[in-house]
Amino acid sequence: MNLDFLKQQNVSESLIKDVDNFRKQFPLDENMKRRVPNPPIPFYGKEILEMSIAALLKGENLLLSGGKATGKNILAENLAYIFGRPSYNISFHVNVDSAALVGTDTFIDNEVRLRKGMVTLCAENGGLGVFDEINMAKNDAVSVLHAALDYRGIIDIPGYDRIELHPATRFIGTMNYGYAGTKELNEALVSRFMVINMPKQDEETVKLILKTYFPEAKEKALDQFTGLFMDLQLKAEHSEISTKSVDIRGMIGALKTIQTGLKPTSAVNMGITNKSFDIFEREIVEDIVMTRIPEDWTRDDVF
Ligand SMILES: Nc1ncnc2c1ncn2[C@@H]1O[C@H](COP(=O)(O)OP(=O)(O)O)[C@@H](O)[C@H]1O
Numbered sequence: 001m002n003l004d005f006l007k008q009q010n011v012s013e014s015l016i017k018d019v020d021n022f023r024k025q026f027p028l029d030e031n032m033k034r035r036v037p038n039p040p041i042p043f044y045g046k047e048i049l050e051m052s053i054a055a056l057l058k059g060e061n062l063l064l065s066g067g068k069a070t071g072k073n074i075l076a077e078n079l080a081y082i083f084g085r086p087s088y089n090i091s092f093h094v095n096v097d098s099a100a101l102v103g104t105d106t107f108i109d110n111e112v113r114l115r116k117g118m119v120t121l122c123a124e125n126g127g128l129g130v131f132d133e134i135n136m137a138k139n140d141a142v143s144v145l146h147a148a149l150d151y152r153g154i155i156d157i158p159g160y161d162r163i164e165l166h167p168a169t170r171f172i173g174t175m176n177y178g179y180a181g182t183k184e185l186n187e188a189l190v191s192r193f194m195v196i197n198m199p200k201q202d203e204e205t206v207k208l209i210l211k212t213y214f215p216e217a218k219e220k221a222l223d224q225f226t227g228l229f230m231d232l233q234l235k236a237e238h239s240e241i242s243t244k245s246v247d248i249r250g251m252i253g254a255l256k257t258i259q260t261g262l263k264p265t266s267a268v269n270m271g272i273t274n275k276s277f278d279i280f281e282r283e284i285v286e287d288i289v290m291t292r293i294p295e296d297w298t299r300d301d302v303f
């Protein structure tokens with residue numbers, strides 16, 4: 001992948017030029033190059049790309065909010081790639097405490113030393129830190145980040161020095177609002193981010209995503225899979241089904257297993273239909289699937 005995909009999507013020339021300048025301003029150490037992700041797919045969505053690039057250029061942090069599989073993580077990966085920065089993935093779950101983020105005491109050669117946490121490593125190397133599912137974390141775990149996320153740009157490690165963020169450091173939080181186990185983010189934290197609401201997928205984007213992952217698939221089959229996704233999304237919007245089966249990740253998984261020779265309907269059962277555990281809902285999903293993916297289809301109808 002190179003940066004041509006930005007031009008192809010008509011991302012503003014001046015933003016692309018500014019990205020170029022940013023990369024010149026912050027050349028990357030040789031030993032950091034392997035930490036720069038090489039995304040499997042470009043992020044599709046000009047407006048979202050422009051918003052996020054503009055915010056990061058100006059030193060802002062980003063909070064990506066949206067439903068599952070709306071491309072939050074793939075966008076974060078793309079941004080690290082675009083800016084040419086190492087990426088640090090920091091998963092948030094209920095047991096993450098502030099020490100796990102910034103660093104903990106550890107014994108090395110019979111001495112107590114600091115084992116640096118991901119946030120500290122990210123800050124030292126001017127990385128892009130991705131706080132994945134940030135709203136799963138306890139607020140007090142996150143409060144240690146406040147000074148890192150605002151104009152102060154520092155991390156205070158209790159018992160050790162405070163470190164200053166490398167000027168290329170940025171953070172991106174992702175969140176899936178309202179899911180089980182999520183917490184309301186406190187306002188003080190949210191105010192340290194620019195927020196992007198990830199849009200639901202449109203037909204063109206879904207087709208493009210499937211085509212990028214499966215360039216060898218038959219056009220007509222991809223149209224049916226795209227149609228299936230749009231049908232399910234519409235039913236979910238009308239509250240006839242939940243969003244469980246509206247899952248582009250599951251659709252990609254189904255197509256992969258079809259490549260191995262599995263019958264398309266079985267593959268779609270695993271990737272899509274069976275994600276609804278409620279039998280009534282599953283029947284509705286099965287009906288929708290039947291109209292799109294004929295029972296007698298084989299691998300050759302798809303690839
Ligand atoms: N706009 C998009 N551009 C490219 N790929 C996308 C986009 N939206 C979703 N995807 C694809 O959907 C899948 C799930 O994306 P991911 O970033 O993991 O979602 P999230 O983190 O929002 O749950 C990935 O395979 C990704 O490539």
Ligand SMILES: [Mg+2]
Pocket residue numbers: 072073174
């Ligand atoms: Mg994700």
